[in-house]
Amino acid sequence: MNRKVIIIGSGPAGLTAATYTARANLKPIVFEGMQPGGQLTITTDVENYPGFPEGIMGPELMDRFRAQAQRFGAECVMKQVTKVDFSERPYQVWVGDTLYTGEAVIISTGASAKTMGLDSEMELMGYGVSACATCDGFFYRDKKVLVVGGGDSAMEEATFLTKFASEVWLVHRRDEFRASKIMAKKALENPKIHVHWNSVIDRILGTRETGVTGAILKDTKNGSTREEICDGIFLAIGHRPNTDLFKEYIDLDSKGYIQTLEGRSLTNIPGVFACGDAQDHIYRQAITAAGSGCMAAIDAERFLESHD
């Protein structure tokens, strides 16, 4: 199945690239991956996307992005790419045992919430450990929860969780937050929010049967440990780009972000373009992702014109 354009990922970047390449009659296929619609599908109100003065729900916004791309003939499939080979054109993209080839490839695989890397955390993910307050906060009515992190997303999650939980404790490794002043102030002024400064989670307590029952916190200054009882633990310690699939071919920076030519979407491989959070560790907004998706589409279109 040879295609002019294969798009990997379906957040604002991938679906904007799909709309543009579809309108250019390049008949793109979009592999939507594990989280069709991307990170915005686990948010609630999006208040800063231009054109929606009253705000819009994240999942609805992404449904609209998809509908717009499909209107011009983009094919969106709910499948996960498992392997690529960019050693020669047409580039090879596998979904399990099925091979697709593309004259050009646009990478828009985005980023995922980071985990702490604890065994107990993986064991209890979904059983009291969560990376999505908007999804799971509901189950913590009148319970006590910890939020790990010190950035804007930690402040946002903690504030959101006070709608349900009786107590929210931020667990932060330093003695001040990295979050913007306005977000930190809002969190700290909330009477339900408290902070464990200079602390990290050493181990999460509980089983799949009991759910999370607590955590062992470790003091980052003196190394002492203490047990903290809680019912849930929410992770907000940043994001990591979903680029492992490409590292054999595509130049990544030290944190795994795809390196693109300054101000463009070009990667080190001609005909492979990158957009959205997979290559942006600075802005990481829906609107910047969409903008870079448009750039990748135009770059791909020009590349195909000059190579066909």
Added chain:
Amino acid sequence: MAENVFEFTDQNFESEVLQSGSPVLVDFWAEWCGPCKVIGPVVEDIANDYKDQVKVGKLNVDHNQQTAMKYGIRSIPSLLVFKDGSVYNQIVGSVPRERITKLLEEAL
């Protein structure tokens, strides 16, 4: 709701799920949950494919908190397979279709 997809509630859970003669796949979901919207169509699709062997349905956790609490749901989407009145296996989060069908195959 799609054909072949039941709506389970606190009221009918006993009769429709626990006393069912065949295995039952229950999708715990809510309106405000993005990943649930992703997995919803997959579950509906599976309901059609397995309609002769498995009963498939959804339970809205907003409206049926008793059942959600009883089964310790802490994260949605959660897919639970019930067999002979108890939980046979389960899976949390938005997962590929193959993992859900594997869950069902194990219960059959």
